[in-house]
Amino acid sequence: MVEYIGIAGIQRIVGRMGPAAFIEGLAAEIEADYRRWGDFDKSARHAIHSPVGVIELMPTSDGQMYSFKYVNGHPKNTALGLLTVTAFGVLADVETGYPLLLSELTVSTALRTAAMSALAAKWLARPDSRVMALIGNGAQSEFQAIAFHHMLGIREFRLYDVDSQATDKLARNLEALGLPGLQLKRCRSAAEAVQGADIVTTVTADKRNAIILTPEMIAPGMHLNAVGGDCPGKTELHADILRRADARVIVEYEPQSRIEGEIQQLPADFAVTEFAQVLSGAASGRSAPAEVTIFDSVGFALEDYSALRYLHKLQQEDAQGQQHIDLIPDLDNPKNLFGLLAPAQGSPAGQNGAVSIQLEMTHDEHPA
Known part of the structure; x- marks a missing residue:
């Protein structure tokens, strides 16, 4: 299971600390990471532009953890009742390649931009x-x-x-x-x-x-x-x-x-x-x-890396607030990926030979 922070999660974290304290703590994390600038794999973000906006990917890694942010910028969105900027991000373990955290970054980007400023x-x-x-x-x-x-x-x-x-x-x-x-x-x-x-x-x-x-x-x-x-x-x-x-x-x-x-x-x-x-x-x-x-x-991507690492730490400190998402298969036999989709032994396949799959959802994913 991958840890997950959605809108309710960031509201809970920032609400518990207060926005000023959160920003100050995040600024300290950003400064610490900038002080080890040479550890990071750095590149300009990858941007796809259109006449009305841009969609970007912002990756970086320090060799221990990897992160990326997906972010858009569409200035005319407010006329449609939509946000100009939305974002989400992933923090992953370099050794295994497994994602550790999937998080909203729309609110967090505003917080980290203010912290960097x-x-x-x-x-x-x-x-x-x-x-x-x-x-x-x-x-x-x-x-x-x-x-x-x-x-x-x-x-x-x-x-x-x-x-x-x-x-x-x-x-x-x-x-x-x-x-x-x-x-x-x-x-x-x-x-x-x-x-x-x-x-x-x-x-x-x-x-x-x-x-x-x-x-x-x-x-x-x-x-x-x-x-x-x-x-x-x-x-x-x-x-x-x-x-x-x-x-x-x-x-x-x-x-x-x-x-x-x-x-x-x-x-x-x-x-x-x-x-x-x-x-x-x-x-x-x-x-x-x-x-x-x-x-x-x-x-810059390092600031999002700092934000994701900071959020991951805060999430782990709050055992009751932790949420997870079943993004990565958990297998008894990692060579048997198809076993996830195969019907249980002795049970019939679905109609017309289709496989019947029951998806596991965490408590926050169940429909109301």
Whole structure:
């Protein structure tokens, strides 16, 4: 039996811990894995693009465990009442090839993206940062706000979205959490939102080369957390922001970011720093308070590996909450796979010689 975490499972796990504590714990797991960057088999994700979206597979392995994530990105889905991003993932044992965990990753991707954003900002933003502009107030925005409030001490969020109802939704959800010292300011434009901000997070969904931030919006000392530009032809920053003499651009995995990140707008020899180099001390993050740091975030498979490993650990710690799915056959004789389908000895086959098979379902799979 393979362990299984569905929507009810992630609700239970995060509900038990609280989203802030979950994100902080996940950020610690991601940092630990980035610190052993050299252990991982790394590749850019495999993407199949269509005019309306993308479907991707994101694999990696450290030689002990293997993981992959299936994820889509369809910005127009919200008009159909559907999510822009959905995902699931698998964690497997390399020695046997057997899957250990099948898990939802739609909610978990939002949690891990927020964890990665806050982790990068801890190393790149000014330590005295207290004000953040949050541009793009859709499905990922609450997670980003919780992460930055909890892990970096952000007290004021300046909110903007072209859809004012999305901003209203974000404000309601954050106010309902009762986060201590939290201040929210609704803004009428991206330019207004960035005024006085120490950190600017952009998390928009349009699959196009959008310009959410322009050079004149950027002040010395800002940290830019560019999350929404995460596939070919999808960007959020004017290229001249990246070219600033006082700017430092940090990426997750350079070969993937060259294809999908903000730096897809620039020549292949444009200098960037991988986040793992900052953690190892091989490269500096922020070198001066007035420097502009840019985290060109596209999401990398290592972060999903960390999330799946973290979820697997939390699931195993909760014996009563464990769920399983009969994904892999359990055989007395591993050479007799057909025996699963053969009728029991002495019992007749089904009508017209068809084999009668009874499927085993775990308690959470039985129809209501």
